[in-house]
Amino acid sequence: MNIDELLNRYFEGETSSEEERELRAFFTSGNVPDRLAVYTPMFAYLEEEGRKERQPDEALIPIDEDILSMLDAEKVEEKKAFTLRSVLYLVSGIAASFLLLLGLNHLLNPVDPCFCSDNYVVINGRCYTDIHKVRSMALEALQEVATPADEYVDDLRSLFDDNE
Structure with a gap:
């Protein structure tokens, strides 16, 4: 298949994963015609991101068990604070909604029937x-x-x- 046709199909979203790999390989090979050179940075970026996803993190450093337990304790405290804050926001939202409903009820159904009339x-x-x-x-x-x-x-x- 022609590279121009493959590019058109790619931009239309009609390519398979294998065809997309072929495009990335073609544009990262270095043998790209000048008329297609504008697409090289995009496919180089996509290839780099694909490599990052396929490779596991090699820069992991072994962590001491004490440090790990301290990090877990901090996460638990942070989660408790987040949960408490969420409950506080939820209760505040419910209270505000209740007050809004009471105010609307008072406006729509006034206690004094003459409230809305000038002549009575x-x-x-x-x-x-x-x-x-x-x-x-x-x-x-x-x-x-x-x-x-x-x-x-x-x-x-x-x-x-x-x-x-």
């Missing part, structure tokens, strides 16, 4: 904002205290009769 009437300790309800209640109250017309006329007649 208080009758017998209750707040009314519906104009039709207020009108009907006012008419009922007026009818309760009104004197019937026949009683009023009788009272007037008695007044006129007394004057004559």
